[in-house]
Amino acid sequence: MSGQYDSDDEPEIQQPYAAAQSVELASLKLSSFWVPMTSPDIDNINHVGMAVRDLNDTVRRFEAMGFQLTPYSPHSAAWKPGESVKPLGSGNRCIMFANDYLEILASEDPRQPAARIANFLKRHQGAHIICFNTENPQSVDQRLHQAGMATSGVIPLQREIDTPDGVQTAKFERVQFAPEHSPEGYIQAARHLTPQYIYQPRYITHPNGCTQLSHTFIVTDALDDFARKYELYTGLTTNRQDHACVFRFALGTQLIIIDAKHASEWLPGTLFPPLPAIAGVAFRCPNLAEQRVRLADNGFAFAEAQGRLVVPAEQASGVAVLFEE
Secondary structure, eight states: OOSSTTOOSOOOOOOOOOOOSSGGGOOOOOOOOOOSSOOOOOOOEEEEEOOOOHHHHHHHHHHHHOOOOOOOOOEEOOTTOOOOOEEEEEEEEEEEOOOEEEEEEESSTSSOOOHHHHHHHHSSSSEEEEEEOSHHHHHHHHHHTTTTEEEEEEEEEEEEEEEETTTEEEEEEEEOOOGGGGGOOOOEEEEEEEEEEOOOGSSSSTTTOOOOOEEEEEESSSSSHHHHHHHHSSSSOEEEETEEEEEEEESSSEOOOOOOEGHHHSSSSSSOOSSSSEEEEEOOSOOOOOOHHHHTTTTTTOOTTTTTEEEOOOGTTEEEEEEEE
């Protein structure tokens, strides 16, 4: 497997039957048989994942923005179809909503960093994962292979979750998209097999009133290529706007891909990850006036852009955090 997310601790990517050789991003084209799906097999951005060096510091920052976070949960996974799961040496704390969330990842023991987390942090601290939601990972896997892309196949993931009835095992099926096509991050689609353990009512309410991780922002200097690629990834047609492309999902989230030359118009700040990158996330907030006061009272030097409050990446562990009504 090639690319900047290489590790022995990664899924084995299966070559598609339509193309035995890997292809460069610039060569990805909409296949002649490709048309937007009338019933897309991807219906949401399920979560965005960020990797951080100091989990406690990051938690303090997000709590100061008015979020409640879940308890720490260690990860286990398999990297090949049919393999048993094993501990990864990493875990997360999450900001949960009714149908999506922000995942904050860190090594379980910073003195023995997990390979995947270490690889993320070699590039930058901040957002590295977009996980789309699907109820049919087999369909996603087949569709990507037909488009000439390699995948991991459908592989299991699980993590231990604290519940009111004790610790339970949350289980998932997921498909990782080949990293040679995705220099911006670790792109995948997953199905929740035990959603009742993930979306617990006690964790989906927040002091700031936010109700959804509504938008995810990618910044690139190859906007046309990324628009084509994410049409293939999602099965959707993009809505082209000035200097950006927007993908709207059935369950309410949006992916916005921004031309790097205009990134500061959307995501003001002084810290940007290396391009291309997952650079920001936005939350739906019912009262921006109250949130403005909260941020100011807690010392955040936030900005305002396109009707949103923006906590710049340098104040949020490497990812811009936006609030919108």
